[in-house]
Amino acid sequence: MSNRVVITGLGSISALGLNNEAFWQAIKAGQSGIDTLQGFAPGALKMALGAQVKGFDPAAFFAQKDLPLLDRYSQFALIAARESVEDAGLDAESLTQAAAVIGTGCGGKETDEMTYDHLYKQQKTRAHPFTIPRGMPSAAASQVSMQLGIQGPVFTVSSACSSANHAIAQAALMIRAGIVDVAVAGGTDAPFTFGLIKSWEALRVVSSDNCRPFSEDRSGLVLGEGAGMVVLESEAHAKKRSAHIYARLAGSGMSSDAGHITDPSAQGAARAITAALLDAQIDYQAVDYVNAHGTGTQANDRTETEALHLVFKSHAAKLMVSSTKSMHGHALGASGGLEFIATVLAIRDSVVPPTINFTGPGEGCDLDYVPNSSREHKINTAISNSFAFGGLNSVQVITRF
């Protein structure tokens, strides 16, 4: 007998705003967080666009004494985790017993690159002592546990663009197994560092004009940053404390392509979706909405559409499918968290997020992508897809509570 999992808290920071209310208002309005990339010398980069967090002053969120040890990716994680916990109304006792599973694709790149700049470029002979504790891939998870007083299982999950989705799955599994009653889970990333941007440029998957998922003239992804965190809870624990329940996390599915390090596989993605539906014990014909991985690259959008056809067969034509990355950009390890939140709120408000910048269907992209404007429509069952580089796939099934 396993515990059932519900969602009781949401928190985010992204290009669409410094809190979750701003995020959701922007999604519903179909606003873009993508803009001209700021903060780098003109001509130094080919990358022209970014979905950067705007108007962010770390000093407004953190005590001066804490900031030196907080990489930007940890700052985002803390802001979103704190908001999710406050939203859930959790008391200190519940947090003491809770788990935290924090996804990140990149870790503390700001810190690492600063040290490499000192050593390689400035020819300094020693690294700053904070380099490891500030930059390590688990730093954000540790900071969340320290600042929120979370003393149960806390660790980092890293699976590139699926990190947050996988993290949510691990947290849900711990609740179902009865290991914890409460977990903070999601993802964070701050990838706008010189070396990382150059590395993304080298992959030739970054758009120079805009992110247009599933469109014929789509030209690639646009990087984003931020964090999306949720509070998951056993249904019994949530009911006992009369918590507000947003929705049910009905099931999780994971798979690996075991194929190519960058090329996606429709079969691999389809296996994750099928596993998630099986886990949730939900018939594929019950699914109303798919929050797609939808990166805006040629390969992803065609392959993801093929995967949806494989799983949903003739029902695929009835699905509403959208990529909110068209608005918050591809925030890598944070994406799955932001998209999970968008999916939960879509169910709550009966509003389907749009795929903005849609100019007309690309070859092999023949589904209803909810083009350009959000749509009022009741959703009872939705899935949120994350398909990472290296073929690491994770899918969540969320249902109306």
Add this chain to the structure above:
Amino acid sequence: MSSDIETIVKTAIANQKMIDADSITLETSLQDLGVTSLDAITIVYEVEEICDIEVPNDELENLRTVQDIVNGVRVLLDNKTAV
């Protein structure tokens, strides 16, 4: 140079602990200042950078007061000049 070393060390401690450098005396114990091991290696890092010296790991074990850091730095600087 002695007072310069003192200023450098006090400033490094003050920066790391976010306190007023004037509140630190040579006799102040590092424990009273709440200096953790991570603080200590960061303070030493700052001093190493400014003074261009290399503080051996085992020297860190014996630091109890601000004076201990100042003395240690002075010895290292004297050795450097002698070379």
